Amino acid sequence: MKYTFLSSAILVLLSSGLCHGAGIITTDLLRGAAGESVTFTTSVKPTAEPFLALIWSVNGTTNVITSTSVDIVGQGYENRITLDKTTGSLVLRNLTEKDSGEYELIIIPNGAGQIPGTAKLEVQTKVSRPTMACPTENLIEGRTSVNLTCNADGFVSTRVWLKDGRPLVSGGRFSFHDGNRVLSINPVDRTDTGVFLCNVSNAFSFESAKCRLMVNYGPDRPTIVQRPIGAELEDRVTLHCSADSLPKATFFWTFRNIKMYGPLYYIHEMEDWHLGKYTCTARNAITGLEASDVHILRDSSTAISGSMSMMVCTVLTLVGLMSF
Numbered sequence: 098m099k100y101t102f103l104s105s106a107i108l109v110l111l112s113s114g115l116c117h118g119a120g121i122i123t124t125d126l127l128r129g130a131a132g133e134s135v136t137f138t139t140s141v142k143p144t145a146e147p148f149l150a151l152i153w154s155v156n157g158t159t160n161v162i163t164s165t166s167v168d169i170v171g172q173g174y175e176n177r178i179t180l181d182k183t184t185g186s187l188v189l190r191n192l193t194e195k196d197s198g199e200y201e202l203i204i205i206p207n208g209a210g211q212i213p214g215t216a217k218l219e220v221q222t223k224v225s226r227p228t229m230a231c232p233t234e235n236l237i238e239g240r241t242s243v244n245l246t247c248n249a250d251g252f253v254s255t256r257v258w259l260k261d262g263r264p265l266v267s268g269g270r271f272s273f274h275d276g277n278r279v280l281s282i283n284p285v286d287r288t289d290t291g292v293f294l295c296n297v298s299n300a301f302s303f304e305s306a307k308c309r310l311m312v313n314y315g316p317d318r319p320t321i322v323q324r325p326i327g328a329e330l331e332d333r334v335t336l337h338c339s340a341d342s343l344p345k346a347t348f349f350w351t352f353r354n355i356k357m358y359g360p361l362y363y364i365h366e367m368e369d370w371h372l373g374k375y376t377c378t379a380r381n382a383i384t385g386l387e388a389s390d391v392h393i394l395r396d397s398s399t400a401i402s403g404s405m406s407m408m409v410c411t412v413l414t415l416v417g418l419m420s421f
């Protein structure tokens with residue numbers, strides 16, 4: 098049957114000089130979302146003379162509409178279809194998954210052979226699980242920018258992004274592109290460390306994909322703690338250096354041009370020559386950054402003026418901070 102239609106159609110099309118190929122439906126595969134509508138468009142040019150018959154069927158058996166001098170609408174298609182009788186194009190509304198199938202149109206023109214066309218319809222109700230490529234390079238605070246792309250097939254009506262379960266809004270370092278498909282973070286910040294999730298959904302289902310980001314940062318300016326705070330000669334003294342950093346920083350001390358590795362500087366018995374300026378430097382191997390701070394070790398038994406100057410220094414620092 099089909100073969101006969103096909104060959105006669107080709108003959109008709111060739112003889113009329115309107116060769117569009119074997120099918121007159123412009124798309125082989127149509128996708129529609131449940132609840133929405135789909136249009137089967139034909140390549141037929143409207144003619145003044147009406148066709149003898151227009152027949153739409155599905156799966157080779159079920160009548161959708163047979164339009165001659167009267168219209169016979171198939172069961173379940175009442176109020177769901179609109180047929181353009183000049184071109185054969187058909188609108189099918191309020192789609193359900195059951196509408197999926199092979200659609201066939203046969204046009205019988207006046208005084209010529211039949212013109213057939215077929216198209217497959219896929220009605221999608223569920224979103225497919227999206228994919229997201231997670232960055233593999235080291236992310237560095239303030240320097241790296243990241244685009245997270247959430248790719249999903251099927252009918253997606255909404256795409257939202259969450260960070261650690263909280264919705265992300267655009268603004269500042271965050272922007273969304275391509276209908277929320279791409280989340281752009283420019284540049285990354287330490288607070289971005291965590292799980293980014295994209296949630297695609299439609300009226301029927303939702304799916305999500307996620308990426309765990311780790312943003313390397315620092316070291317921040319180190320903090321030096323002396324124990325005991327008021328050390329006197331012959332006391333055992335430790336200086337401890339720490340700095341916020343990801344990954345953890347390594348440390349070295351510089352005192353009188355001597356380098357000592359590690360966060361802890363240990364003085365078994367403080368003597369005069371130990372007094373002076375200690376510099377702690379923190380280093381992050383991934384960011385390649387260094388940060389230093391300085392500590393003055395004093396003999397507190399003679400350091401009235403010393404502690405006075407420290408107080409003055411603190412007050413100055415506070416004034417400095419307050420003026421910001």
Ligand SMILES: *[C@@H]1O[C@H](CO)[C@@H](O)[C@H](O)[C@H]1NC(C)=O
Binds near residue numbers: 176191
């Ligand atoms: C669409 O289909 C749903 C479910 O079958 C039905 O409840 C609804 O009335 C239909 N709407 C129209 C406009 O036909």
Ligand SMILES: *[C@@H]1O[C@H](CO)[C@@H](O)[C@H](O)[C@H]1NC(C)=O
Binds near residue numbers: 198
């Ligand atoms: C057509 O056939 C497919 C596969 O058998 C079925 O899933 C679909 O519901 C049918 N479509 C109609 C409109 O009967």
Ligand SMILES: *[C@@H]1O[C@H](CO)[C@@H](O)[C@H](O)[C@H]1NC(C)=O
Binds near residue numbers: 242243244274279281
């Ligand atoms: C991220 O996407 C934006 C917008 O498409 C583009 O301008 C930018 O170059 C991309 N950045 C990266 C790091 O790929």
Ligand SMILES: *[C@@H]1O[C@H](CO)[C@@H](O)[C@H](O)[C@H]1NC(C)=O
Binds near residue numbers: 259297303305
């Ligand atoms: C994804 O979105 C759907 C629909 O808005 C919602 O019901 C669901 O809870 C969301 N899932 C996640 C993991 O956020």
